[in-house]
Amino acid sequence: ASGLIFPLLCDRNVLKRDGTMMLLAAAILIAVCLMGELSRAAGFAFLALLAVYLVYTYRADKKGQDGAGELHAAEAEFLKARHPMSLVIEIVMAAGGLVALVVGASLLVDAAVEIATGLGVSDSVVGLTIVAVGTSLPELATSVLAAFRRKADIAIGNVVGSNIFNVLGIAGVVAAVKPVP
Numbered sequence: 001a002s003g004l005i006f007p008l009l010c011d012r013n014v015l016k017r018d019g020t021m022m023l024l025a026a027a028i029l030i031a032v033c034l035m036g037e038l039s040r041a042a043g044f045a046f047l048a049l050l051a052v053y054l055v056y057t058y059r060a061d062k063k064g065q066d067g068a069g070e071l072h073a074a075e076a077e078f079l080k081a082r083h084p085m086s087l088v089i090e091i092v093m094a095a096g097g098l099v100a101l102v103v104g105a106s107l108l109v110d111a112a113v114e115i116a117t118g119l120g121v122s123d124s125v126v127g128l129t130i131v132a133v134g135t136s137l138p139e140l141a142t143s144v145l146a147a148f149r150r151k152a153d154i155a156i157g158n159v160v161g162s163n164i165f166n167v168l169g170i171a172g173v174v175a176a177v178k179p180v181p
Contacts, residue, residue, distance in 0.1 A: 011153060017060070018160045021053055025167040036181075043175025050168035108134060 028049075032042045108131060116126040139162050146154035174180060 014153065014157065015160075017057070018157070018164065022160050022163045022167075025049070025164055029167050029171060038171065038175040038180040040176055040179050043172045043177070043179070046168045046172030047176060050165070050172060053164070053168070 025046075028046075029038075032038055112126045112131050113123060115130060116123045119126075139158055143155040143158050146152070146158065171180075
């Protein structure tokens with residue numbers, strides 16, 4: 001959707017590193033799922049891979065080895081609050097947001113199960129449609145706003161970063177807590 005607003009041109013070095021990681025994570029997830037189960041061991045392996053990727057990314061950005069560092073600096077600048085808040089207010093807001101997130105996630109899961117039951121479809125169909133759209137709306141809003149501000153690297157980086165974290169972070173935590181058949 002962001003590309004419909006303004007053309008999105010991204011630094012090739014960013015796509016080489018982060019795009020490659022996104023594709024690698026997706027390929028690994030597909031391979032593991034085709035083997036039959038997203039096991040606890042696979043979950044911990046995903047989390048370890050995410051940790052290695054984050055450390056590598058941090059170090060590469062600090063050394064200025066590629067254009068991704070500029071992307072992350074631009075993201076930080078883009079996401080800065082217009083009116084700086086005190087640390088206490090930021091902590092309270094973060095805690096409140098976390099509580100709202102947990103409550104909202106619980107309500108979303110309960111509603112999705114009810115929808116699936118009411119429509120006579122499997123939970124996975126509802127997860128792949130209604131829940132996926134609902135959880136993707138914040139990324140959509142961020143990328144569209146970035147496109148309006150002509151910050152293509154942020155719009156693209158948001159999508160790539162979300163995909164990497166969804167596969168390695170979220171699937172990793174879920175499988176580590178409870179294997180997925």
